[in-house]
Amino acid sequence: MIKVSKHDAITLRISHAMSKSKLSSLEMYLFVPGEIGLNQNLMPETDLYYNCLTQKRAYYSDKHLLPLIHSRLAQRGRLSSTQYRISLSLFAYQYVMALDNAVDDLLHDSDNVTETEIDNVVELTLDILRRLRRTIPYEETLKRYYTNIDNYLSWYTEQKFLSLVAHLTRDSEYKTIKDRLIILAEKEQAHRALHHYNSTQAAQDITRISNKMRLLRRLIEHPVILKETLIALGNNIRRAVKGIATGFVMLFVTMIVVFARDYWGEITASFVIAMSFLYALREIFKDDLKDMLWRWLRKGKPKWKRRYYDPSTGNQIGQKYEWLNYQTISNLPDRIQRIRKKRIVQREEQVISYRSETEMSTSRFMSGYEETREIIYFDFREITRLFDKDTYRVYRLNNGQVSREKIEKRHLFNLIIKQDNHIDEPIYYRWKVVLNRSKIVAIEPIELTSNELE
Template structure:
């Protein structure tokens, strides 16, 4: 399961539900309009990869709203009233993270759905949310350190619940007979806000400043996700090969130059001005061809081979739970696989596009996963702000007839990017999707699936 959405003004977010399958392959091609004139000379591949792509992999339960660790966690928290469990923080993070991700998925599903049974879907969401939060808050620890950790998790979970219900109230289109649902959503949001105020989770200075509140909640989200996130440790492949290639090319070029120097010495006899001039010319040619030869041979040797290798490490057990190989290249349309070209629907104009291709292949070891979690979830973020300097900030005039008069309207310049994704999980059939990303100089305007 894969979906693409907008994380913020300049970041595309690709979310992949990998399940409990041990092998996964992923291919994403971003088609950049030719008018931006993107080339490796303008923005190097390595720079784009390191600055423009962020990958985050976490544990993920297959349950939608009920955490798999719920019953085990409740029993553990009950025992901790008398004797704190050293695994308390992990249990709290598992519980909170499962609730948060489930709430976000459920809200996204409701907003994207057909809304034929809106009352039933919202009713189920509200009931499950209330039940899970009630069970979480029923077992508040008394110990100072554990109480502080509980406060941080409960603070974020409450704020997230408020934000998600307000999002539903703001973005859903309610019929006249459904306005009570909108009022109910806002009432729950007010209740969560009052809950945090009564417990003094946030100072008045933070509560009254949206920026401070947002920054604090972002830090609490990182605290929540840390125990269920996998540390990603990687190396760049081919460094030794590159050194050996550089040494080999230098040896060959120097041998040729030395041979030519000796032949020149034999031909000219004594060291003269002409000999020195020929010698300088030979060394200049050596410097000119050595770098070009190294570059061409290196590109030939590394063509189609992965550029980075990563390990996924469980932050709790420090065990390696998976590995991944990754590719990143600028491609021409003609060099893409047939199924990618077919999904893009090639035309003459589209063949002028620059294609940014990211690929990954990973193997996971589900037997080493955290107890209660058999699957993983991967989030890939593309930073489109790296392409902003290539865009035109100006507007252009558009004329139209209105009531017999000619009117002029200044229209902003927009750029349409196409994103084609190809995913294979386990032995399943490849899933190919295309997304249309509309962007101007200031922000990403929309992200929507496309079939045309």
Template sequence: MSKISVKQDDSLSIKIIHQMQVGDTRHLGLYFFFPKEMGISTQSINEEEYYHSGITGRRSYHSPGIHLPLVQSRFISQKKRTIEEFRLYLNLFAYQFAVAIETDCKELRQIEVASEFYGALNELSDQVFQLLKRFRRNEPSDPKWKSYFENADNYLSWFCEQQLLKLLAYSPRDSEFTESSDAIVQFCRKEKEYRELRRYNSPQTIKDPNRIANKMLLLRRLIQRGVVLKEETKPLGVGLKKMTTGVATALVMLVVSSLIIKAQGVFSGLTTTLVLSLAVIYGFREIFKEDIRNALWRAIRRGRPRWSRMLSDTTSKSLIAKQLVWLDFIRKSDLPVPITEILKQRNHQNKVDSDILHYGVYTKVNHKDFLAGYSTIQEQINFSLTPFARYLERGKAKIYTESEGKISNASVERRYQINLIAVSRKNKQEMCYARYKITMNRSSIIEISESELPSQFTHINENKE
């Protein structure tokens, strides 16, 4: 299992996934290099706003079953457990099932060859059918326990149907595989009939897409209880920021007071000229006060973490891990030496001036209080590139070709390449690195590819967990 994986999530977002075990300390650093021509800097993007709107994450208990064939059933007999334990293990199975089918469907949508796509789709639908059958075989009879089962069953049935229909909606068109498509449609119809027969949802809810979507979102949150860790994020340096504001105001007032005293010495008495001079002085104070405060705050904050995050078990309320988070635009001179060495390996045409955004997270995982049967937590961090894409230019150029005396042209889209260097250090081991190239245009990510590292650096995926 690799330490870190970087993948495309949606059309304009990427996700970083890594795992941490009991007692681990992990420092993860991500350096985004935006070409100057993209126009992305502190003047166009506010780091704090981007952190709250463009970066999302999920921290949860993790087991190796990421794909459907590997899903391990932790759904055990209610006779051996209390109702709280039953609900917890039910949620673990349902959540892992949902994540597994979501992961497999996203990978399946990348297949463009019809024969490969429908072969994988048939295999996927068979796995879904078997897992749902296995899950429903353990339905409890006690009404107190049954309500939890029905919530999970309702959601899994609906979610599997939606994922399979979405695959068909974007599937390669080929008449040879009509039979496969029909089989998937029949499966989805049976799941719909199953939910209607069980009366999981009211007729009004079924007919209204908004109501059914919101209800399923609520059910998803219910099955996440006990699996996804509770997060409590606090900003750091609040008192220091207030002190910086006070110091900046004091410095500005010192200069303003000096100018006022000097102006009173030049203009004797209260004259129109003195009043105008004072108005100009106070005007300049308002202009430069914010700039001085921001410059001073950036200098003091440089290199310091900006947020702290506590991760706790939603059931036991025990603290599972602590995190410190950094997010700043940094100068090229502030880059660690190894990062600079890796950048030197780029092709000459790629060596362009860049604005550098650094995201860092330091995690310390506790040695105890983990959920029974689990020793690993997984962190998934999603970065939306939409706030950056709005500053990009649309393609305006055309390429002309000649064939048999006829001249034709084709529009050319404007593409940009973002370099991403990931740095990871587990416990007291040596630093590991990886470099990725993210090619994008104004509307979507075109490709994410990994580049080779200089031989003296250890690759992130070389060491096993």
């Protein structure tokens, strides 16, 4: 299952879990409106990859209480203290991700959300926190780690409850649930004060407490998020291509020089002019030949490789190959074309195609886990800079009065994703993403018909 949501004002978050198989493929096609003018000359693929794409992969378990069970076993001495820290961090990390998704879903449709839906999220949140706080470790080192985790989760839960209060409409029907959320936020504050998690000065200084919580968030993520190294592929081939192109052109130039010397017999003004012209052509065709050989040799081959390492043991547990290209709609797979549908406007679209193939060695995973979860962030800042700054005015007739309104210009992007675990049939998804120059306005999932999937 792939989930697409908004990470911040201008960044798209794409998350998916890798399970069942050791090999997984992901293909993403972003259809960019042609009027923006995005192309390879304006923003090369390498710049697009490094400036717009960031990603991270972490351990994941769909059995949400498994990390908590592991931490309790470690506390009783059946597992190591390292296992306790890792399991508790994974539990906290999954809780934070789940809370983010739940609150985002509520705020996405805040005008129509019901009190029952909010109550369900609140009850589930409180139940998870009760399970966490049911057993506190006795060993000092483990207790210190537990304190940091509980401190952050308490503060983060309070922040999410307050964000719900701030974004819900001011209708009287939400007054009861708002009052309850405020009471629960105050209880979390009292919980931290009772256990002396933070000093009085830090608790009263919003900057200090937020910076401390940011560090605690990194503490949670450290044993959970896989370490990685990024390798740009083809560097040796690039050097070889440069040498071959230079050698071939020099061979051709040398032959022409010999023939010219035999023709003129001696160095004359005509000979010097001919040589100048010849060396100018050499510089032109050398670069063209180098680019042509490079594209031919690297066609269809991955451009980047990521190696994943366990954060605790340092052992390599997987790798991923990545492709990123500009394409036209006519060059896309037939099924992707059917999903997108061909219309006159869409023929002008520029397509950003991203593909990855991931292979993980589950036998080297941390004990008890067989899945990883990847989050890909696509930052639209580089693309939105190409948007026109112009606005236009629209006239409306309202109760016999004509009003003039200033309208911002928006652009519609289409995102199609194909997920394949090489065991089941590939799964296709589609979203519409609406952007203006400063933010992502809306993300709309589109249900695919049977004709599009055939």
